[in-house]
Amino acid sequence: xxxxxxxxxxxxxxxxxxxxxxxxxxxxxxxxxxxxxxxxxxxxxxxxxxxxxxxxxxxxxxxxxxxxxxxxxxxxxxxxxxxxxxxxxxxxxxxxxxxxxxxxxxxxxxxx
Numbered sequence: 371x372x373x374x375x376x377x378x379x380x381x382x383x384x385x386x387x388x389x390x391x392x393x394x395x396x397x398x399x400x401x402x403x404x405x406x407x408x409x410x411x412x413x414x415x416x417x418x419x420x421x422x423x424x425x426x427x428x429x430x431x432x433x434x435x436x437x438x439x440x441x442x443x444x445x446x447x448x449x450x451x452x453x454x455x456x457x458x459x460x461x462x463x464x465x466x467x468x469x470x471x472x473x474x475x476x477x478x479x480x481x482x
């Protein structure tokens with residue numbers, strides 16, 4: 371059995387310049403843990419695979435397409451492939467998000 375603790379993973383360098391840690395990386399799927407401090411956000415981007423976001427902590431503003439909605443802890447949001455999406459934290463507390471991409475992208479996301 372392999373157990374991965376997010377706090378023990380190294381922060382991955384991304385164009386978003388926020389705390390992103392890779393938890394799982396196989397051909398079938400990729401799982402990232404993102405921590406957004408108050409005021410932090412991802413840049414709007416398009417991913418070539420389906421993605422879902424599971425809010426682990428806090429309230430995160432989730433944009434999928436042209437719609438942006440504040441999403442609370444213990445909620446899941448789907449984002450189909452090839453559609454613009456981003457995450458931002460406009461609250462005064464930390465937000466943590468589990469991001470699952472399936473399958474693992476063969477190419478980079480397109481930052482807008």
